[in-house]
Amino acid sequence: MKQQTKNTDKKPVIIKVDKNLDKYLTKDLFKEKVDKANHILKTVGLPKFSK
Amino acid sequence: MKFDKYPVTVGATSMVFEFTSKGIRGNIQKLVVYSETHLHNFYNLGFGDKNEITGEIDDEVVTNNGDSEKVLATVASTLYIFMEKYPDAMVFATGSTKARTRLYRIGISNHLAEIQKDFNVYGLINEHWQPFQKQMEFDAFLVIKKKE
Numbered sequence: 001m002k003q004q005t006k007n008t009d010k011k012p013v014i015i016k017v018d019k020n021l022d023k024y025l026t027k028d029l030f031k032e033k034v035d036k037a038n039h040i041l042k043t044v045g046l047p048k049f050s051k
Numbered sequence: 052m053k054f055d056k057y058p059v060t061v062g063a064t065s066m067v068f069e070f071t072s073k074g075i076r077g078n079i080q081k082l083v084v085y086s087e088t089h090l091h092n093f094y095n096l097g098f099g100d101k102n103e104i105t106g107e108i109d110d111e112v113v114t115n116n117g118d119s120e121k122v123l124a125t126v127a128s129t130l131y132i133f134m135e136k137y138p139d140a141m142v143f144a145t146g147s148t149k150a151r152t153r154l155y156r157i158g159i160s161n162h163l164a165e166i167q168k169d170f171n172v173y174g175l176i177n178e179h180w181q182p183f184q185k186q187m188e189f190d191a192f193l194v195i196k197k198k199e
Contacts, residue, residue, distance in 0.1 A: 010169070012070070012128045013058040021062035021069055029084050029108050030097030037088045037095040037143040040175065040191065046093075046141070047173045047180030047193060 054124035054162075059083075061129075065136040066094075068129045069101070074116030081122060082108050083129050085142065092137070096144040098126050111147045123158045130170070134196045145191035155192065160185040171195045 057070040068083040080101035085094040099110030116122075134140055146152030159172060163185060166172060173180045174189030183192065 010128060011131045012056045012068075012125055014132070015058045015060050017063055018060050018069075019063035021060065021067040022064050024062075024067050024082065024084055024108070025064065025086070029082075030086060030095060030099070030110055033097050033110070033145060033147070034086050034088060034095045036145060036191070037093070040143070041088060041090050041093060044175065044178050044180065047182075049171070049195070 055121050056125040056128050057081075057121060059125065059129065059132075061132060065133050068132070070125055072114065072116050072118055072122050074114075074118040076114065076116045079114055079116055081125075083126050085133050085137075085140075088143070092139050093141045093143065094133075094137075096126075096130075096142050119154070120158075123155070127158070127162075127166075130194060138196055140196070142194045143191060144194070152190065153188070156187075156189055159183060159192065166194075169197055171197060 057072065059068045059070045061068050066085040070081050072079040072081055080103060081098060082101050083096070083098040085096055088095055097110055099108045100112050100114055101108055130142065133142070144155060146155055159166060163172070163183065171194070172183035173193040174183045174187060175191040175193070176187065176189050180193065183189070
C-alpha cells in the first residue's frame with residue numbers, strides 16, 4: 001500500500017502551471033475585500049515599517 | 052509552517068492558485084487570488100470555494116470539510132510562491148466575517164515564530180497598523196516579506 005507523505009515544506013507542491021487560472025484576475029473576485037483594502041489604504045495608509 | 056498542505060495548481064502570473072480540499076464532505080475546489088489594489092505592490096489575498104457547477108467563487112461559505120488547518124496552511128503557503136515573483140508585495144488579508152478574521156488570527160498566532168522567520172506581520176486595530184501580537188483582536192492583517 002502506498003504511504004502518503006506529508007508536505008511540511010514552506011511551499012506547496014505545484015502540480016502544474018495553468019495559465020487559464022489567470023482569467024480569475026479579470027473577474028472582480030472578492031470585491032468587498034478589495035474595496036476594504038482600498039478604503040484602509042485611503043484612510044489609514046501603511047504601517048510604519050521597521051527595516 | 053510545519054502543517055501538511057495540499058498540492059496546488061498555479062496560474063502563469065503566480066497570482067491565482069487552485070487546490071482541492073479533501074475531507075468529510077468530499078472534494079471541494081478552493082481558489083486563492085492575489086488581487087491588485089489602488090496602490091502598486093499592495094495586494095488583497097482572497098480565497099473561497101469554487102462551485103463546480105456554476106464556476107462561481109464563494110468566500111462566505113462555511114465548508115466544514117474537517118481540514119481547515121490544512122486549508123489555511125495551504126493558503127498561507129501560496130505566499131511563498133507569490134512573493135518569489137513579487138518580493139516587494141504587501142499582502143492584505145481579512146476574513147469575510149469577524150469569526151473568520153478571528154480564525155485567521157489564531158492561525159497566525161499558532162505559527163507566529165515560523166511565519167516571522169520570513170515575513171513581517173502587522174495587524175489593523177482601531178484604524179492603526181501595529182506589529183502583530185498574539186491575543187490581540189485585529190480587523191485585518193498585512194504581510195510583507197523580510198529582505199534577505
